[in-house]
Amino acid sequence: MSTTVDRADGANSPDSSAPAPAPRATGKGVPLAYAGSGLMTASALMSWCYDPDVLGDLTLYGNPAPVQLTMLVLGLLGLVLAMSAKGPLRRLGAGLDTSRGAFRLGLGAVAYMALTLAAITAQAGGLVNADPGAWVALVGSLVLVVAGRLGVSRPSRNIGAMRAKGWVEILVLVALVAIALLLVADGLTLRDPWAFVLLLLGVGAAAAGLAGANAFTWLGVTASYHSRVLTLAAFVAAFAFPLTQNGSDANMSIATQVIIFSATALGLNIVVGLAGLLDLGYIAFLGAGAYVGAILSGSAFATIDWQPPFLVTVIIGALFSALLGLIIGSPTLRVSGDYLAIVTLAFGEIFRLAMFNLDGNNGPKITNGPNGIPAIPELNFFGFDFGVTHHLFGIPITRFSNYYLLLLCVIALIIVIFSNLNNSRIGRGWVAIREDEKAADAMGVNVFGLKLLAFAGGAFLAGLAGTIKAHHDVSVTPDQYQFLESAFLLAAVVLGGMGTVGGVLLGAVVLKLLPEKLRFFSEYRLLIFGLLLVLMMRFRPEGLVASKRRKLEFHEDDEHLADKVQTIHLEEKTS
Amino acid sequence: MNDIPQQLVNGLTNGSLYALIAVGYTVVYGIVQLINFAHGEVFMIGAFGALSTWFLLFRDNTSVWVLPVMIAGAIAASVATAVIMERIAYRPLRHAPRLAPLITAIGISVFLQEFVRLFYGTIPGFPSAKSKIPFPAIDGVTGSPFHLGSVVIQRPALFTMGALLVCGLFLGWFINKTKQGRAMQAVSQDPDTARLMGIDVDRIIVIAFALGAALAAIAGVAQGLQNNNIDFKMGFMAGLKAFTAAVLGGIGNIQGAVVGGLTLGVAEALATVFVTGAWKDVFAFGLLILVLVFRPQGLLGARVVDRA
Numbered sequence: 116m117s118t119t120v121d122r123a124d125g126a127n128s129p130d131s132s133a134p135a136p137a138p139r140a141t142g143k144g145v146p147l148a149y150a151g152s153g154l155m156t157a158s159a160l161m162s163w164c165y166d167p168d169v170l171g172d173l174t175l176y177g178n179p180a181p182v183q184l185t186m187l188v189l190g191l192l193g194l195v196l197a198m199s200a201k202g203p204l205r206r207l208g209a210g211l212d213t214s215r216g217a218f219r220l221g222l223g224a225v226a227y228m229a230l231t232l233a234a235i236t237a238q239a240g241g242l243v244n245a246d247p248g249a250w251v252a253l254v255g256s257l258v259l260v261v262a263g264r265l266g267v268s269r270p271s272r273n274i275g276a277m278r279a280k281g282w283v284e285i286l287v288l289v290a291l292v293a294i295a296l297l298l299v300a301d302g303l304t305l306r307d308p309w310a311f312v313l314l315l316l317g318v319g320a321a322a323a324g325l326a327g328a329n330a331f332t333w334l335g336v337t338a339s340y341h342s343r344v345l346t347l348a349a350f351v352a353a354f355a356f357p358l359t360q361n362g363s364d365a366n367m368s369i370a371t372q373v374i375i376f377s378a379t380a381l382g383l384n385i386v387v388g389l390a391g392l393l394d395l396g397y398i399a400f401l402g403a404g405a406y407v408g409a410i411l412s413g414s415a416f417a418t419i420d421w422q423p424p425f426l427v428t429v430i431i432g433a434l435f436s437a438l439l440g441l442i443i444g445s446p447t448l449r450v451s452g453d454y455l456a457i458v459t460l461a462f463g464e465i466f467r468l469a470m471f472n473l474d475g476n477n478g479p480k481i482t483n484g485p486n487g488i489p490a491i492p493e494l495n496f497f498g499f500d501f502g503v504t505h506h507l508f509g510i511p512i513t514r515f516s517n518y519y520l521l522l523l524c525v526i527a528l529i530i531v532i533f534s535n536l537n538n539s540r541i542g543r544g545w546v547a548i549r550e551d552e553k554a555a556d557a558m559g560v561n562v563f564g565l566k567l568l569a570f571a572g573g574a575f576l577a578g579l580a581g582t583i584k585a586h587h588d589v590s591v592t593p594d595q596y597q598f599l600e601s602a603f604l605l606a607a608v609v610l611g612g613m614g615t616v617g618g619v620l621l622g623a624v625v626l627k628l629l630p631e632k633l634r635f636f637s638e639y640r641l642l643i644f645g646l647l648l649v650l651m652m653r654f655r656p657e658g659l660v661a662s663k664r665r666k667l668e669f670h671e672d673d674e675h676l677a678d679k680v681q682t683i684h685l686e687e688k689t690s
Numbered sequence: 691m692n693d694i695p696q697q698l699v700n701g702l703t704n705g706s707l708y709a710l711i712a713v714g715y716t717v718v719y720g721i722v723q724l725i726n727f728a729h730g731e732v733f734m735i736g737a738f739g740a741l742s743t744w745f746l747l748f749r750d751n752t753s754v755w756v757l758p759v760m761i762a763g764a765i766a767a768s769v770a771t772a773v774i775m776e777r778i779a780y781r782p783l784r785h786a787p788r789l790a791p792l793i794t795a796i797g798i799s800v801f802l803q804e805f806v807r808l809f810y811g812t813i814p815g816f817p818s819a820k821s822k823i824p825f826p827a828i829d830g831v832t833g834s835p836f837h838l839g840s841v842v843i844q845r846p847a848l849f850t851m852g853a854l855l856v857c858g859l860f861l862g863w864f865i866n867k868t869k870q871g872r873a874m875q876a877v878s879q880d881p882d883t884a885r886l887m888g889i890d891v892d893r894i895i896v897i898a899f900a901l902g903a904a905l906a907a908i909a910g911v912a913q914g915l916q917n918n919n920i921d922f923k924m925g926f927m928a929g930l931k932a933f934t935a936a937v938l939g940g941i942g943n944i945q946g947a948v949v950g951g952l953t954l955g956v957a958e959a960l961a962t963v964f965v966t967g968a969w970k971d972v973f974a975f976g977l978l979i980l981v982l983v984f985r986p987q988g989l990l991g992a993r994v995v996d997r998a
Contacts, residue, residue: 393792446983453725454982456792457933461975464930468972477968598926602800609793642804648797649779652790 144266145201148217151262152193154255155224159187161248163231166239170231170310174246181301182231182310185317186252189224192324193217193259200266216328218263223320224256230316234309284337289348291334296352300359303366303632311632346530353523357516358507367515369631374522375584377623380607381529381616382576387605388614389533389542390569391549392448393456395601396463400436400574402596404581406470407432409488409591410481416488418481425494429582436578437571439466444570448563463598470593487592494521494586501586518587525583529576530616537614545569599641606644609651612658621660695841697959703847703916705955706854710909711932712939712947713861714902720878720942721898722784727795728775729906730929731802732768736907737920738806738819739767744826745816754830757911764907771802772903773896781892799926807922822921825914832915846915853908858948861901865944870897878942927971934978940988949990 163173163183171180179187198204200213232249236242298318305311325331338345360366379401386394411431413422423431439462447458474484482488493502493514501517512520536542544565547555556562585591603626611622626644630637651658714729743763748756775798783791811818827833836843865871876884877894885891913928914920931954939950954974961973981988 387789391789393789395796443979446979450982450986453788453792454937454986456727457725457930457937458979458982461930461934461978464927465972465975468969472968472972477966599800602796605793605796613789639804639808641800642808645797645799645801645804649794649801652786652794652797653779653782656786656790 144214144217144262144264145197147258147262147265148193148197148200148213151217151221151255151258151260152190152197154251154258155186155190155193156255157190158248158252158255159183159190161251162246163249163252164235164239164246165244166235169235169238169244170307170313173248182313183248185314186224186227189220189227189317189320189324190255192321193220193224196220196324196328197262210333211328211330213328214263214266216263216324216330217259217266219327220320220324221256221259221261221263223316223323225253225260227313227316227320228253228256230309230313234313238309281341285341285344288338288341288345292345292348292352296356296359300356300366303369305632308632350523350527354520357512357519358510360516361510364513364515367513367519369628371515371519371522371587372631373624373627374519374526375580375587376604376607376627377620378522378526378529378580379577380604380611380619380623381526381533382573382580383604384608384613384616384619385529385533385536385576386569386573387608388619389537389549390545390566392566392570393605394459394570394573395456395598395605396443396459396461396466397573397577397604398596398598398600399463399466400440400577401581401584402466402470402591402593403436403439403574404432404578405585405588405591405596406482406488406581407435407578408582408585409491412488412491412585414488414491416483416490418483418488425496425582429579432582433575433578436581437575440571440574441567444567448566448570460598460601463596463601467593467596470596482593485593487590489590491585491589491591494518494583518583522580522583522587525580532576533616541565541568603641603644606648609648609658612660615658615660618658618660622658694960694963695839697963698956699841699843699847700962701956701959702952703844703850703955704958705935705952706850707909707912707916707928707951708932708935708954709854709948709951710850710857710905710912711928712935712951713857713905713944715933715936716939716941716944716947717874717898717902718895719936720944721874721881722780722895724780724791725795725933726780726899726902727792727929728798728802729772729902730925730927730932731799732772732775732903732925733906733910733913733928733932734806734920734922734925735771735802736764736768736903736910737825737914737924738810738910739907740764740911740914741823741825741920742767742813742816752826752829754828756826757828757831760828761908761911764911765904768903768907768910769900772899776896776899781895799929803922803925810922819922822919824919825917827918828915832918844916846912849915850909850912853912854948857905857908861905861944864901870894874898931971931974934974937978938981938989940990943988943990946988946990950988953989 159179160177160183162176164170165174167174170182173180173182195204195207196211196213196217199207199211200217228249232242232245232253235245235249298314302311302314305314322331325334356370357367379397383394383397386392386397408428410417410419411421411423411428443458443462444455447455469478470482470487471484472478473481474486476484493500494517495501499505501521502514504514505512505517536545544555544560547558547560548562548565552562588595607622607626608619609622610626611620612618630640711729711733714732715726718724718726718729740760740763743760744756747759779794779798780791783794806819810816811820817823831845831849833845835845836848863871865874873884873889873894874897876887876889877891881891884894909928910920913924932951935951935954936947937950938954939946939948941947954977957977958970958974961970965973
């Protein structure tokens with residue numbers, strides 16, 4: 116691509132943050148980039164710390180510990196960027212914004228090293244304990260930042276149009292999924308909070324570098340070409356996860372909680388993300404399902420002495436939730452959207468208070484009030500007892516793994532519903548309502564009916580997940596379903612990216628995993644989530660993983676983006 | 691049933707509290723069509739501001755002249771919170787899609803609660819806010835109740851009702867007689883024309899936030915006096931109820947907020963008589979839903995809310 120084309124592109128998007136492309140001056144940055152990433156790579160093979168007890172053993176030469184391996188990966192990534200700027204990978208470089216990528220990768224690596232040095236200072240008692248390797252890594256990262264700064268940023272290069280052979284693309288996607296699985300399995304085993312944060316930061320640095328280089332644009336386009344392969348690979352990885360745990364429950368119990376949370380967040384995503392209805396009482400629908408599940412479970416404390424087969428219970432629980440959704444939704448969906456938020460919030464409180472009061476003193480005895488319904492028996496599916504450990508190819512599948520696998524099926528169901536709806540007449544109706552209700556109405560979209568469908572449908576899915584959650588949690592109490600949980604779910608949806616599946620899953624996993632792994636974090640988690648909601652709305656309202664359409668809604672003036680979205684839609688139509 | 695007069699008094703007391711907070715929702719909504727979810731937290735910050743003033747200046751002194759200073763401290767804290775909130779979080783989102791400011795408001799609300807819970811106790815000499823903190827019992831406005839026949843009227847209840855009366859009169863004067871107040875009316879009718887007439891709309895919005903915050907702060911002090919304690923969660927339920935009151939009266943209509951607050955308070959009290967106290971909150975929210983179905987413009991009627 117020649118400079119003139121770059122300039123033309125730049126002129127098309129005057130308000131994109133790109134600096135005006137100057138005449139070629141990459142030369143200065145490239146040697147520095149080689150040097151910086153070379154130093155980073157080499158540092159991983161050196162000793163970082165005098166004290167062998169810090170962050171695993173960092174004292175050895177030529178034998179990198181996990182913390183150093185992360186730096187090795189970052190360094191190699193830097194080398195790849197440098198090589199594609201000028202070197203053997205030039206063809207790859209034609210589509211990459213190597214300078215910006217190097218700059219961001221470098222910044223991430225600097226942050227990584229700063230935290231590593233902080234950990235060494237805190238744990239080994241002083242910065243003197245840091246060995247040359249750590250300093251080499253820091254210097255290398257700084258050099259990479261400078262290199263990125265000196266190079267010319269070319270944000271307009273269209274890497275999305277670059278296509279490799281089909282099988283190569285699929286291989287890349289599958290490899291990425293496998294890496295993600297390994298990272299999660301590995302990250303969960305880290306007991307040291309410093310090491311865990313460092314791993315996160317390392318992944319963040321790599322992601323920042325790749326995003327800076329526009330590699331994610333390519334990934335996004337490729338993933339949408341091979342979306343089935345990707346989904347399948349992700350599910351295989353998720354199903355394989357319990358097998359990597361070797362019968363240990365420590366991580367599976369966290370994973371199961373994460374997955375319950377993700378399933379609920381995905382349900383909320385249909386309501387908030389697709390239809391644009393802000394539902395602040397979503398947790399109450401989960402609770403309604405859980406209570407139905409508990410009451411019909413045959414627990415000794417259940418107030419109704421009827422235990423239907425679990426499939427019937429699931430359907431009753433889901434329908435009951437959907438019915439509640441209809442009762443709340445039908446009056447409020449007629450008025451303004453702002454009201455819906457408050458009424459659902461009030462409904463959430465009504466639900467909690469009602470569960471509190473239906474204790475036999477203040478009302479009929481249905482829920483045992485604040486004590487809830489304990490001792491819910493394990494699920495039993497056609498003789499398959501979820502409470503005991505089963506064996507698959509000799510690998511133990513524990514109680515938590517059983518629930519995990521079942522919930523994974525629920526998530527799969529929700530994703531199938533979601534993606535089918537998203538591309539259907541109903542989904543387009545929702546988007547139209549979300550963007551402009553009056554215009555949608557004028558175009559003949561059944562506004563009220565579709566809103567009610569989204570609301571009740573979301574409630575249905577939450578109720579479904581709730582019935583399983585009741586069995587998993589063993590007991591159901593009103594306090595599990597308070598407003599903060601709804602806010603927490605909303606935070607996951609907003610953080611990840613409203614209206615996307617991948618984003619919401621990412622958001623849910625991050626938000627649920629962090630407090631579990633970091634004790635220090637759990638005290639401040641709500642503070643941070645509150646702040647996160649405000650900051651996200653201010654600076655990146657479309658979320659970490661943005662759906663293109665959604666992004667455009669939040670950045671209406673960005674004509675460059677509008678053109679892009681239009682091209683993608685046309686491509687979808689013609690292909 | 692002979693406790694109906696007593697319950698009416700209780701209802702009016704709670705209703706006055708709701709009304710004081712509801713004004714904040716209504717004033718802001720009338721001007722920027724924004725439901726400031728975090729307003730309940732402004733109320734909570736007001737109560738904490740009053741308590742902090744007392745701790746800093748008058749520790750162990752409960753004479754009645756302390757109260758005005760405490761109220762001033764409460765107003766300062768609340769107004770500062772509300773203005774900063776508007777400036778940092780809401781103003782950049784003024785033309786964003788409707789969902790964005792709502793989510794921001796929830797974020798602010800959670801953030802402020804947690805901020806108070808985690809950090810109030812770290813200020814030297816202040817108690818931890820992780821559980822309820824006793825609120826000083828000021829002489830004269832707390833203490834032995836008055837008896838009117840069989841009806842018992844607590845002194846803080848009188849303070850609350852009196853505060854609503856004074857604030858109501860002040861609001862009436864401010865909105866109708868002062869230049870700023872009339873500018874507020876103009877902006878709420880037509881922001882674009884108001885701007886053309888030389889009104890600084892940004893300034894008016896800040897004034898609306900500050901006005902609501904000041905009233906919420908007074909309500910915070912009243913709540914502290916009534917319950918003898920305050921905690922970081924007090925804003926959540928009070929905010930919800932006050933919003934219900936604002937909708938009941940017709941959101942955007944200031945008289946409506948007062949009427950709605952009093953109506954809600956009395957309705958809750960009557961529910962306590964005829965049903966049971968445990969279901970009173972459920973009753974209030976049920977009322978909210980009923981109003982939305984049958985009279986979305988509220989009792990006194992405001993401009994019908996027409997924002998999708």
